[in-house]
Amino acid sequence: MRSRPSVLIMLLMVAALVLSACAPSAAPSVAPAADSAAAPAAGDGPIELRIAWWGSQNRHDRTIAVIEQFEQLYPNIDVVFEFAGWADYWTLMSTQAAGGNLPDVMQQDYARLEEWVSRGLLAPLDDYVADGTFDFSNVSESSLAGGRLGGKLYGVNLGTNSMMIVIDADKLAEAGMEIPNPDWTFSEFEQVATELHEKLGIYGFSGALSNEQLWKNVYLSLGQWVYSEDGTALGYEDDQPFIDYLNMVKRLQDAGVTQTREQELATGGGSVETDLIVTGRSAMTFLWSNQIVALANAAGEGRNFILLPMPRPEGGASANYLKPSMFFSITSQARHPKEAAMFIDFFTNNIEANETLMAERGVPISSEVRTALEPMLDVSQKQMFDYIASIESSVSPIPPPDVAGHADVINNVYWPLAIDPFLFGQISVEEAMRIFRAEANAVLAETAR
């Protein structure tokens, strides 16, 4: 009988093979490697300030240049920095948080701010506002509001953003159509998209209309919010507005005005540069306002774009709000919070620093900085500034940051259990919303526990 011992050996072999492959996922140990890679030679200054951010190469170059300016101004401070792409950044920061060695200053996102604050990882900044380290005399309260939680300031807004519809002006003229009213509703939007598609034979619209941002917009416009205040359940009772919206999305897909969900997945990407509007295969799309710069770059010379606010449900208020594109926050594990605050203030108010940054993170919050930058802007940057200025007075108030279970709800419920089964025709929209409500509430309740 040779089978018994060999089965045992085989099981051991399998265990070694499988578990050694799974091991990295069980115990991430990214931090040391990233630390050593990020630091450019420790100087002999008495203070070492650590800063981390996510972004593209463009942002890294500009930010590093500003850090050098800061170091020249304060020779006793040596700034050590680390940066990464969006997804890696959060893995890196989570690992450092677990290890208790977060940097002094970290870039934060509106969607994660509450989670990080609720876990005690960020320090309130109000003391440094009171003692004058931060100078917010040229900053409106509405631009700071996004960084406030429970009355305390946890993040300084690095630029203001809002969503927008981008229309290819030449396609609109080719179809002989008027620029839509900025207060347009979804039914007007549907008409415009359909007409563009029928007259030009291209997609009327190329953004992913089923994106969760639109779900949020619908309820924001109706004066509600998608999550309840304590984050343990959905915050609205009536599924009908979103059902109406999803029915419109399905109509547009079925009519070929937009890509079907199937085609969206096959086209993939999701980056500005791969949007079909770049190659003229679509007449409209939606973007965050700072992305117009990247879109204009990708589309090349001689293209004209019109920026409009997001459409709203019938009878709703503005579906737009001013979103802080990202924050700088001081972590609770910071060793030099005072110097960290000085750096953030430099980033916010120093004209020279902002001439280097050139609003890459969105429209700056300081009015003085905005005025100084005005003459230096190129066409698309100017459009972005003008767009934000044009909606500033009419936008809806900023909704609360996403609750702790948000990512889980979107990744494990919204797409796989509700939106995709509906758009692939497996279930009705009513069924999709019923499942979504039940499963999302279960996830939210569990996360809050």
Place this chain on the structure above:
Amino acid sequence: MSEALSAPAQAPSASHKGRPVRRRKASFRHDNLMGYLFISPWLIAFFAFTFIPIIASFLLAFTNYDVLNPSWGWVGLQNFERMFTRDPRYIKALQATFFYAFMAIPLRLIFALAIAMLLNTNRRMVSGYRAAYYAPSIVGGSVAIAVMWREIFGRDGLVNAILGADIAWLGNPNTAIWTLIILAVWQFGSPMLIFLAGLKQIPREFYEAAAIDGANGWQQFWRITLPLLTPIIFFNLVMQLISGFMVFTQAFIITGGAPLDTTLFYALYLYQRAFVSLQMGYASAMAWVLLAIIAIMTALVFRSSSYWVFYGSQEE
């Protein structure tokens, strides 16, 4: 430590054969120590990066550890219970993984065997072909090939260009997983090499004798090649089974689990839970269930082997 070990070993040997034996045993242990010292870099790395993480993941499987939250603790078997009762995506991940394994593995082995038989000749340039056909399995698991695959099957990709069609291969729930299976079959190189070695082991006389008896190529394949190759098939099957259930890179880059979770392979879902949702406890529990699944599947193959694997030396 060496004293504690030598004491019991010494007792029986001393009573039988006396001193010389003991000295030999001692120097043998000394040699062992040297050996361990030589492989200590590997041993240290093994304990630091494999053994300890394995233990840690086993313990984490019974917790709700999520990296950021300081107040985590034991949850008993909750993670395992949730997997099978309250996580519809987990069931989809199982379905996708089993479908992939049961399609891709047999197809890859059949393909590998077919090519191996073609290359098992004495034609000119045959070694060049062998290298050429092995190349895909070296690069096939790479990120670059996965990105290329995305382009080939994309809406503006090569396949649609050739067919003159606009088919969303990667977006259609019926076709998306097949693009991954085709990629897997294309990486037939390593089982092919092993098959080739196996084919060369089969004595030529068997074929000559069969030819004299009037057996055609087809009969020779079924009566000689396949039976004598069963140990090799068995080995390949086990290896492919293990790697097949752990497939990750291709789905991660090409489809991301979409559409409708039809390509949400187990390892991909595990990754998403661990590093997107940061539910390390739940992900660790999933890893251990995967181990159990692979162990069971492999054990089944081993059990079945007595019915179909033929070792030349065995008398039936």
